Amino acid sequence: MDAMYQALLAPFIDFAFMQRALAGSLLLSLASCPVGVFLMVRRMSLTGDAMAHGILPGAAAGFLLFGLQIVPMTIGGLIAGMVVALGSGAVARFTVQKEDASMAAFYLISLAVGVLIVSLRGSSVDLMHVLFGTVLALNDAALTLIGLISVVTLVALAIFWRALVAECMDPLFLRSVSKLGTPVHFIFLALVVLNLVGGFQALGTLLSVGLMMLPAAAARFWTVRVEPMCLLATAIGMSSCVSGLLLSYHFSLPSGPAIILSAGVVYLASILIGSRGVLSTRNRPSRHRTA
Template sequence: MSLDVLWSPFVEFTFMRRALFGGAALALSAAPLGVFLILRRMSMMGDAIAHGILPGIAVAFMLAGFSLWAMTLGGLVAGLGMAALAAAVTRGTGLRADASLAALYPISLAGGVLLLGLAGRQLDLMHVLFGSALAVDRSTLVAMLTVSGCSLMVTILLFPWLRLGSLDPGFLRGVSRFGPPAYGLFLGLVVINLVIGFQAIGALMVIGLMMLPAAAARFWSRDLRVILLLAALLAGLSVWFGLLISFYASLASGPSIVLMAGAFYVFSVIAGPVHGLSRQSSFVLHE
């Protein structure tokens, strides 16, 4: 089989190039955030926000039509509102944070789907939930590149606080006044990456691109910087191969990308040198 199949769709078709560039940019900015979500044991937060942005997207569409910036703003407000509401419920009732999120995100998902349904045939529900490479037009690509670039730069600037906050949040609060603002900025980055990614990956699928490469990377190194780089690399490869699968098999781009990320995760669980199953099996046999 010729290796041309790996890049010929991106050479021949503009929409495939746009999807690749936008998805790769999103991978570079979103996957490192997934690493910090895992380290802070906040994986459920990302999932809840991904579901929580749907009502905002739906309301923005009903008010402003198919406007990328309006739908992005609506999703951003809804996502941040979801995070704030979950935090308020946790503080006010003593309910665990994961329980608050688990209770709220099905409500947001159901409400968002119903609102999208009210929009009628003007908005493709499958496209919003599961993404489409065809949806990444020039303006969407510019928005994805801009948001992803800014997000990556802010993440790099916040790295010292994010690293310390992942290891010991209490110590960070004691030694730096910037701890709470850094955490707020971090949540904002998570939300904006999830919102901007719904066009190509889908609102329900984009969380997979954020979390699966991050989880896979932890099986290959104990060095945080290496884990961050590996997560971004695996996410980028997931976008590339996922789009190829989507193109050749005529499948939705979002699920194809996430399934590719899932394949990398399964391989890492089995073969990863850090707590991978094969590593543990060989250790048991050696013993």
């Protein structure tokens, strides 16, 4: 029993930095995992990755002007993310180019600009901090920001839940029967950017989308309904945060990658043993019509 306490509970009870890391990562899971489910159902999974890179130049500009300060980096990331989301959408709407191509172009430009800006002032350590985050170094200001983003996300999801589900299933039908179609789409993109900015504080621009998408992708192998998929994705995200932080503590691993790899293990296991996974599909008896 003492060994179990030392392995599972002591790190979070004895060390304040582990408590803050746990609180921040659980709050991120609570908000970003349901957003990831909607991204996946909308077949916009790679959009989340593109927008995660899109916030980098704004966050880097905040870093260039004010150093590693949360407020300016957050405001810069929000502005840059919105510019990428609205810019790529405008290009897709008013030109012949599809949204996936315009999003890819914007995120590649943003990634290059962001890395260049950080390199102008910072060291390789600063660049690693911006790209991969430092969940073990979360302070009270970062926790407050992540908490506010989580509250805003959950309230918005509760208010626009039916419209979001309807747009996932049949966006043309929603636009034909309601004026909420276009506004809901942009509200959803704003939620994606908000959660990526929150994830950026803990996991950096390159890993924040991992906590958003991997639990959602794993949950897809267990259920087809959106509501239980969101709940299951959140549970997977939270358990991945706990296991990743414990692995980081006991084996001196980078905390952010450990969290994402924990979610990746659940995803790979879900592919095999999920109720809609490979093994279940193969073992399911096929039904043949008899004459």
